[in-house]
């Protein structure tokens with residue numbers, strides 16, 4: 001039996017801070033939207049931010065995860081399709097999209113807010129942790145020997161945290177450390193061993209141990225930065241030969257490959273785009 005096609009103004013692919021903010025703005029502007037999120041819950045990168053840091057100027061004590069909870073409460077989640085992918089897109093009076101659930105949605109505008117994923121040449125495993133999130137350290141016992149790979153803020157922040165939890169931490173950077181000076185200063189006051197200029201690293205989990213260039217560790221944690229989502233390559237008809245995007249298709253948030261990913265920038269882009277879409281929809 002063929003399913004009815006839902007007709008909406010904006011289909012948002014990705015339910016992180018960008019997608020949620022856009023949905024909230026579109027609601028306020030009286031526009032219809034749906035979010036398609038590949039994971040079982042909304043939130044994206046903010047799900048992994050457990051501590052207050054450089055968040056929202058007026059809310060310095062709020063963690064990313066707490067901020068996210070407030071954002072989620074501000075949108076109607078019946079319009080969010082979780083654990084789903086966009087499988088097909090064709091041009092038909094806008095964009096006709098087929099979801100993995102079989103649902104068909106025709107949207108006048110298409111917005112990709114798919115964020116970025118931790119980049120790693122190594123596959124995550126029980127003892128090889130890839131990407132941020134302090135909660136991932138719950139299984140690491142104090143006194144464990146841990147190799148942290150990376151030289152940026154993420155790597156140093158996680159290395160310092162493990163050190164505070166009495167782990168023996170070695171830090172391996174592919175070239176020089178490029179973390180902010182506050183982290184570098186904290187690092188100097190620790191016994192973390194730092195190895196710079198290490199472009200060639202072999203990592204292998206062997207039973208209860210991880211081998212890093214023949215050195216034995218209990219865990220390895222990889223923070224090599226982020227790679228923007230490449231979902232657009234799945235739908236070539238959305239791109240134009242001059243590497244522009246077809247009219248009606250937009251990107252926001254970490255997908256736009258901002259070198260310094262930021263909640264405020266993502267939310268600003270979402271708010272601005274909502275106004276632009278509202279204007280264009282007439």
Ligand SMILES: Cc1cc2nc3c(=O)[nH]c(=O)nc-3n(C[C@H](O)[C@H](O)[C@H](O)COP(=O)(O)OP(=O)(O)OC[C@H]3O[C@@H](n4cnc5c(N)ncnc54)[C@H](O)[C@@H]3O)c2cc1C
Nearest residue numbers: 014016017018038044045054114115132253254261262263
């Ligand atoms: C630990 C941590 C700390 C941070 N600290 C700060 C900070 O202090 N200050 C700050 O401003 N920023 C910080 N950031 C960065 C900030 O979280 C990001 O800039 C912001 O979350 C980007 O939002 P986004 O919506 O673009 O992407 P994301 O939040 O990554 O959301 C993208 C969503 O799209 C989904 N998706 C991807 N592909 C598909 C697909 N094909 N189909 C459907 N869904 C898809 C993903 O599952 C995800 O839910 C931090 C990030 C992390 C991880």
